[in-house]
Amino acid sequence: MTPDTRDSRPTLAVWKFASCDGCQLSLLDCEDELLALAGAVRIAHFTEMSRTSLPGPYDISLVEGSITTPDDALRIQEVRASSRHLVTIGACATAGGVQGLRNFAASGEYAGLVYAHPEYLRTLDTSTPISAHVKVDFELHGCPIDRGQLLEVLTAFLAGRRPVVPGHSVCQECKSRGTVCLVVRDATSCLGPVTRSGCGALCPSLGRGCFGCFGPSDSANTASLSRQLAEHGASDLELARLFRTFNANAPEFLHQSVALGAASPGRDRTTSESGAGS
Amino acid sequence: MSTTTPPPSEVSLRRGDVVRLWPEGLDGLIGVLRDMGYDVKGPTVRDGAIVPGRLDGAHDLPVGWRDEQSPGRYAVHWANDELAFSWAVGPGSWKAEFFPAAQVQWHAERHGDTYRFNESVESLRPLAIVGARPCELAALDVLDRVLRDGALPDPRYVARRDGAFVVVVECARPASTCFCSSMGAGPGIEGGFDLALTELSDADGHRYLVRIGSERGALAIARVDHEQGLDVDRAARVIQLDASVVGMTRQLETDGLAELLVRNQENPRWLDVAERCLSCANCTLVCPTCFCSDVHDTTDVTGAVTRNRTWSSCFDLDHSFLHGGPVRASSSSRYRQWMTHKLSTWWDQFDTSGCVGCGRCITWCPVGIDITDEAKAIGRSDRALAVGRSR
Structure with a gap:
């Protein structure tokens, strides 16, 4: 055409x-x-x-x-x-x-x-x-x-203007909509404090901890959040899995999952092209 | 129980008077305020917390509920009794009613080569709050200085704030995170309200001591079944408030605090707190006096423009973004900014502390950072440095 x-x-x-x-x-x-x-x-x-x-x-x-x-x-x-x-x-x-x-x-x-x-x-x-x-x-x-x-x-x-897409945490969306903090109230494993906003705090508003779908917020302290969630009873394995979903390779989530004992990237190979079955 | 009450029409009450209200009278007061045209809100139990909500009657209040708070932890439980106000403040504050989380400042539609602006202030029913705590009134006084009484009043704040009717209820059961007595913001209150209630429950029964703080407060109480205030209730109030102060274990040393923080801007403690701080902004958003906001314009595909104001936080990287990058790039600098402003430079700017000791920032910090502990640590470190300097 x-x-x-x-x-x-x-x-x-x-x-x-x-x-x-x-x-x-x-x-x-x-x-x-x-x-x-x-x-x-x-x-x-x-x-x-x-x-x-x-x-x-x-x-x-x-x-x-x-x-x-x-x-x-x-x-x-x-x-x-x-x-x-x-x-x-x-x-x-x-x-x-x-x-x-x-x-x-x-x-x-x-x-x-x-x-x-x-x-x-x-x-x-x-x-x-x-x-x-x-x-x-x-x-x-x-x-x-x-x-x-x-x-x-x-x-x-x-x-021709800058998009209004904030890099702050999901917590700000919870607070703006009046959702009660799941970490503080229930000791829920929630990635909201280290996750970029944008979803409108969808999961926390339904009582489910944040999965981190939007990746790290622009100043994510994943180590401190992990320490706190561990104090609330989460195991290192559970926490590593929390950081290892949709944004597992985002640097802040990657570093934290490795710090929690998960496998490092590229353990036994280079990143060169290869047949998948080889 | 209301045999001593003359018919409401014959009652002549005025500001400064003290009356006794039975629990049914509180329910009646909510009804009267509704009849007077107010949108009546107060504390309610929702989603496992005591938060602001709409009141249709006294049954909507947290009757029989208690809270337990500690740094980074909060819970409510059902105590199955008649007390409606035996708890401390929850995550929500009345700030949100007067300074909402998101507000349109103006909207402009494109008409050919010109724009037509609409910047009207919305017209709302006036608000009546039944069950604000003394620290929350103190917080509104702080916000008034920022958003109403300065050189550039915020018309939307003023429209909501002026005309609001406030029934304050003194605190009998502070949380472990409360420190209002250090800030002179509670647990009792002497002015700035339309009505002040003290909930009493002893051998004389479950009742309220009501102090009338305004003419419209007198008008409202006159329409409700009430009795004359008794000295026994006044005495019970004093005893209860004394017990509240004694029960408030957390304290903030305010003597010399403003100067302490200003001379400790390079204190290593800021790096220590930055290790723990999530920069998540929860402390600033639950704070009843934090007023920072972000103003941004958005366009749609038709070319219409909307200017929005949303809550913002000094913990946001964007908050201090100037050309080239953020001024406060590190968490330590952002925590320092927040705490120094709140407890020190707020005095220079607004002639008051920015803190009322409500303890929300302590409870609702997901990692339990305690502003009173941080102030103590800076003080200890300052003394150690002073000893080092004098050697």
Whole structure:
């Protein structure tokens, strides 16, 4: 399809790497705002929405997913080269995602458990964030991301202003909405004090400790929180697992899980390309 | 029990009068305040804590509930008795009613090449608080100095604060984290209220001593079944308050504290507390006097602009962000900023301490950092350094 050269709207492209698609679907979840957004930008590439794919360059690229294959390591370079602004969305793209747990296992260990014939796979030993490969203009965290924050980032880039996406803790969202602290009231293992806000304190408001989906807050003291949760009865193994989910490779969570005795990344191999089954 | 009460219409009460109220009278007072047009709120039990909520009657109060508080821990339990105010403050404070966590400052819609602004202050029913504690009134007095009585009053704060009716209830059962007696903010109170209640329960029964602090307070009480105040109740109040002070084991030494903190900005204790501090901002958000906020503009795809104000904290990295980066990048500098402002430079700025001794920052710190302990540690270290200097 030939792009309409009279159309002066900025172009938006949405790219998928190793991910579950949940974050890019957040864009389609913006039901009330979707038509207005589609009027303000020309959606040039978004395979969850349309098979139409317009050629670049693109004004804004949203990138979901982590880099787990040699092909994707090349493809992200092409996406970067054709994008004026590149915004990564979600824990996979910003921290390697849950598939980043492979970084702590022996080469091919998980592929061998999942696939009958892992020898057909051609993957990297690691799952790494987009920022490990190309320059990223803005990182939007979350597993999945919050659609309100996604709209805020898009409208900010369209207006040429700084997005209002605070890096403070989930605690501030609990306090703002009047949720009673689960750590103080119940000695719950909650990562809220070290986790970036953005979810609206969804889990704590339902009585469940924070899982850390949004990754570390911008001044996370994971060692102090771990000491306190251990005093409340959590074992090192439980705490290490708490830090080892969607953002296991975010530096602050990674360092703390290793300090609690979990495996270090890259124990017995290099990060070079290899067949998963080898 | 109300045989000595003349019909309400014949009662002439005024500011300074003292009356006795039975528990039914408290329920009646809530009804009268509602009839007078107030949105009546007070302490309620919700989600395992005593927090501000709407009151339809005295049954919504924490009747029969107790709290247990210590650094980093909080619990309530059911004591199955008639006492409605036998607890200390919980995580919520009345600050949120007058200075909400998020507030739109203005909204502007685009019309062609121009913008149309709307910066109206919302019109709300006036608030009546039944069951504020003395430290909470002291905190509102501190907030008034910041948001109402300065050179640039906040119109939204003023609109909510002026006209609010306050029924304060003195404290008979301070928590282990309370230290209001050190700050002169409780457990008793002598002014600044419409009505002050002291809950009494002894051989004379479960009742309230009510002191009338305003003309509208007198008008409200006049419409409720009440009796004349008795000396036996006044005496019981004094004994109860004395017991509260004695029972308040936590203290903050305020003599010389402002100067102590200012001359200890390089004290190694700040690094020690930074090891423990989560920078999570819970202390500042539960604090009834912390007033920092962030103002930011957002746009939508139509070009409309909204200016929002949200609670912020000096523990946020963004809070001190200037060109190039945050001024206070370390946790030690942020904790030092908070504590020094609260207990020292607040005096220079607002002619009062920023602390009322409610103890919320101690209880609701997930790792139990205790501002009174930190002040003591700085004091000890200061004395040690002074000894070192004199040698």
